[in-house]
Amino acid sequence: MDQSTPFRPGHTSHASDATIVNDSETGLLMEPFKNDWGREAQRETLGPMLPQGAMKPRSSSIGQVPTISYTPVRAGSPSSSPDPDHEQFATYPPDEKIKPWNSRSDEQALKALTKKEKSLKNGTWIPVPLRPWFWVTFIIGMLVLAIVLEVMLRVTNDRNGWPVHGAFSSQAGVMHYFYTLPPVAVAMFLVAMWAWTDVEIKKMQPYVDLVHGDAPAHRSVLLDYTRTNNFIVWMRAAANKHYIVALASLMAITSLALQPLGAALLTVRDTWLATPDQTLNNTAALGLNLDDQFWDVTSFLTAAGYASASVLYNLGDPMFIQDGYTVAPFELPTYIATNGTVYANTTAILSDPGCQPPAHNLDMVHNLNNDTWTITADEPGCPYTWNVAKVAENLFGVAPCPDTGDGTPDYLRRVLFWYFTYQPANASITFCQPTVSLWNVNVNVDLASGNLTSVTTLSPFHVNQGNFSAFAGNITGSPLNGKAYNGIAYNLTGPDPFTVARVNATQLTLPAAVFQSADQTGLEGVFQSNGFVGLTNTVYRMYLALVAKKVYFLPDNEPITVQVKTVERRLWLSDVAVHLLATALILLAFFGTIVQLLHRGDRANLKLAHQPGTIASAVVVGAQTNMGVLLAGRQRKEDIVQALRDKRFRINTRTMKIVMEGEEGYDEAASPGHRKSVFASGLLELMSPRPASRRYSTQTPP
Template structure:
C-alpha cells in the first residue's frame, strides 16, 4: 500500500519522496486576511434519492404560504358581503334570549369574533417571521452581499416594526411589505371585537290569530259574577294604581284573541276584530243638591240632572260622617227595568254635624256601541295599546238585538234576588263602585275634590267607564273560536355589522391577502437558488455553514457589534453552490488599510494572503493534484501536467506564507 502523505507535515513519510514542506502547501483562501478550507469539504453525495433534501419549513409549503393570504382575501370579501346583507336585511336573526346564561351578550360579541381572526393573524405573522428569518441567506444566495445585509442582519431581533425601516434601507421590498402587513394584523382582534352590534328593531309580519270570543250575551249574566268581579277590579285599581286589564282600554272592550307563544317577542299584534265601546255619559246636576233632614235618623238628598230628571236619595246621617252610594233614576227617559236605567252617584261628608253638609252628585246614563275595529295589543303584557274603529258592527246578535237591543246594563243596580249569593254580589257591586270613586277622592284630598266644580265628575267618569268596560268584556262576549287577520309588529333582537370597523377590517384582510399572494410567490422565486439542509437558526446550523469559511478567524467571541462591523467591512458574502457554505471575498484592498491602522503584521502573515479568488471546486482540484504529485504510483519527483484551473504558481516560499 503506498505511503500516505500529510498535506500539513513539513516532510513526507517516504524517504524517496521529495520533501513537501509547509512552504509548498497552498491554502484555499479568497482573502488576504484569512484562509478558508471549504475545498476540504466533501461534495454532498448523490445517491438514488439525489442530494440531501433542502430544508423547507412547513410555512413555506405552497398550501400554507399561498393558502393563508388567499384565505384572508376570501374572508375580506365575505365580510364585505356580510356588511351589505346586514344593511339590506336589517341585520341577522339571533336567539331572542341569550342561550349562554353564564356570560353576557357583550362578551360573546367581542370575544368570539376575535377568536375567528386569531388563526389568520397568527399564520400571517408566522409567515412574516419565516421570511425575515431566511432573508439574510436569500441575499447571500444572490452573491456579493455586504455584511450589513447578510451575516450582521437579524430581522427577527428587530421585530416587524423596526424591520420595515431596515428593509427600506436595504431595498428589501418583500420584507418591508410582509412586516407592514404583519404589523397590521394586530388590529384584527380589536376591529373584530367591535364590528358586531345587537339592536332592537321592529319586524312586521302578516299572519293570522285565533280569536276565542265573539259578540253575544253571556247566558249566566243573571248570576252577577261579571259585575262583582268588575267592581272588585276597579277598587283594586284605585288602591294599587292599576291600569286597564287585558283587552280593555279607555272604555273599549274587544274580543279576546290568542297571542304568539314566542316569549322573546316584545312588540305588538294588530287584529281585525269586534269591540264594544262603553260610554258612562256622566254629568253634574243642573243645580246644587239639597239636603233635607227629616228626623234625627233620616235625611233626603234631592238632586236634578241636566235633563230635569229628579232623584231623591234617603240616608241616615247618624251612621257615618262620610257616606256614598248610587241609585237609579226612575221616570227619566224610556221606560226600562231599573237594571238599565240611568243612575246617580252621591257623596256626603259632614265632619261638624252641620245642617249644611258637603254634597256632590253625578248623573250617568251609560250607552254602548258595537264596532268592527283594528285592535293593537302588546305581546308581552297582553294590554291593548290602541283601538281604531273601522265601521259599525251590523251582524244581528242578542246584544245588538233582543233581549237588550244595544241598551247596556248600568252594572250597579240590580233586581232583588232570592238567592243570597246573587244578592250578596249585587250588594257588593252596588257599594263597591261608588266606594272606589270615594276612595280615589280621599287619596287626592276629599275637601279639595268637594270644592272643585267637576271634582267628582272626573273621577266618576273615569272609574265608572272602567267598570262598564270590564263588565262588557265578560257579559257581551261568549266563547267562540274564529280566525282573524293579524299583523305582528314585533320588537326583535337583530345582529348588525357596524359598517366603519367592518369596512376597515375587510380592507385589511383583502389587502393583506391580495398582496400576500404576490409576496410569497416572489419570495419563493427568490429562494430558488437557496440550498440549506438544516434550520439556520440553531448554533449548530450556523457553525456548519461557516466552520470552513475562514472569515471567522477575524472575529473574537467578545467583539461587540461595532467591532464586528469594522472587521467584516469590505467583505462580500455568498453561498457556495457546491457545498452551501457561507463564503466571503474581499471587495476592496483592506489588507493595506489594516496595516496602516497598525494591524499585527505577524498575524496577517500567519493568515496568509491570496492574490487570485478561486471557487472551492477549483481549490479542491488543486489540492488533490498536489497530493497526487507526491504519490509513488505517479513516479518520484514526477508531476502531472499543470491543471488549466491552476493559472498561478503551485507553491509559495516560506517568506510568502510566513511559516
C-alpha cells in the same frame, strides 16, 4: 501482477482519444471548476465508483447501463503497459461505441427525477410562507373568509339567529366554549400563518441587503429583527429603510386583533321569534247573554267588587280586558311556549262611561235646625236634588237620572254619582252616559298571564259580516238597539230579598270605590278641583267592561288563527365583530399581497441553496472569508461591532460567500442594478477575464 486486484491505468481515458490528462494534472486543472460541477458531483456519488478519468455512460431507454468491454491492443505492448509513466489509449469494439442520445429516453429519465433532485437542480431555497402557492392560497383564504362572514351575517339576521337547546343556550359553563372556541382557533391559525411569514421576512432581510450590495454591517451581518419585540421592531425597520419589514410587522400586530374578535363573533341572545300560525278556537262571541246571573244581579255585583278592589289594591285589568275594551276570549297556545305574545284578529266591545261634570254649579242649602243639606244639580235632561243628614262625615251615592218622559227604561238611562263631606262641607256630582260600540280589533295577549298588552281597532263591526258575527244582532238591534246597560238600575220583576240586597250592594260599592280613591289622593283637593269626574270615569269604565264580559258575549266555539311570538335563546353573529373581522381580513389580504410582491422583487437576485439560520449555514456563508478571519477570537458584542465598523459587505450569488469591501471578488459580487437587465449581466460575465467553464483539460507535454 495479482489478477485479483483490478487494473487501474495511470492516466485518464476518454471517448475521444484527442484529449488526455495525467494524474498530476487532474487535481490542479479541475480546482477552479469545483463549484460548477458541485451539483453533478452530488448525483454522481449515488452510483458506483469508476476508474479515474472514465466517463459514466448515459442511461439507456430501459434504465440499464450498457456493458463496455476493454481489450488491450496486444499483451505486453506499451499501449497496455501498467507503467504509470506512460499514457494509455483505450480501444473499444465498433458495436460497443457510445451511441447517440435517445430523446424519448431523456424525457423518461427527466420525469423520473424526484422532487428533491428537481429542487437541487433549481438551486434556490425560498421560505415556505414566501412561496407563491402558500401565500396566494393564504390571501385567497382570507378574502373568502371575509366574504363568508358577511354572507353568514346576512343569513343569520334573515333567519333570526340559529336555534340552540339545552346546555348550549347558556352563556356560562363548558358548552358555551363549544361554539366560541372554533372561531378563536381559526383566528389563531391566521395569526400564526402571518407571524410565520413575518419571521421569515425578517430572517431574510440581511441576505437581501447583502445581495443588493454595499450593505453596512448594522444592516446586514449584524442585523437581527427577530429578537426585537413586534410592537417596536417596525420603527427600527423603518429607520433602516426596510419598509417591507416594517409593513409586515405592522400587519402582524394588526392580526393580533383577530383573536379577541373571533371570541366575540358568536353570542347567544334572547330572540323575539315568530312561530308558524296556529289554529285554535274562540270561547265566546258577541251576543246578548241574559242568563240567570244577569237576572239575579250576581254578574253585576262581582264586577263592582273587582272594580272596587282594583282601586284599593291596584289589581289592573283582568284577562281580555283593557282600557274599556272587552275582547272576545279565545284559547291560548300554551303548549308552544310559556312566555311570549299571541297576536290575533278578533272582535271586541268598547264600553265608554261618558262621565262629565255638571253644566251648572251645584246649589247647596244648609238647614241649621237639623244640620242637613239640600243639594240641587240643574243638569239639562237630568235634574237632580238630594238631601244629606249628618249620619256620617262622608256620604256618597249613585242613581239613574229621573224619567223625563221619553220612555227610556231606568236601566238604560244616564246615571249620576254624588259625593258629600262635612269637613268642610262640600259636594260634587258627576253625570255619566254609558255607551257601547262593536269593533274588529287586533290584539296582543301576554301568553304567561293572558292579559291584553295592546288593542288596535281595525274597523267597525257589522252584524252578519265576517267571523264571530252571527249572534250580535240582539246588541245592535232589539232589545238594546245599540244602547248599553248602565249597571245601576235593573229590569227586575218581583225580585227576591237577596237580589235586592245585591242591587243595593252594587249601588254602594261603586261610589265607595271612587270615594276611597279620592281619599288616597287628598279628599279636600279632589273636591276643590272637581277631580271626582276622572276618578268616577276610571272606576265606572272598569265596571262596565267587566259587565260586558258576562252580558255581551255568548259561549261559542269557532276556529281562530293566531300567531305566537316568543322569546327563544338563539345563536347570533355579532354585527360589530363580523364587520371588524372582515375589514381586518381584507386589509391583511391587501397589504399582504403588496408585501409579498415587493419582497419577491427585492430578493430576485438572492439564490439561497439552503435554509439559513443554523450554525452550519453561518459557517457556509462566512467561513474561509476575510470576515471570518476578522472576527476570529472575538466573543463580546462590542468587539464584534467595533471590528465590523465602517465595513461594507456583499454576497457572491454563485458561491454564497460573504465578501467584504476591498476584498478580491467584491466587485464581481455586485448584483445587477435596477436598470441592468439579466441579459446585460450575462454578457458582462462572458466578457470577464475569468469566464466560467464546465470543461477544461490540456494535453500533458511529452
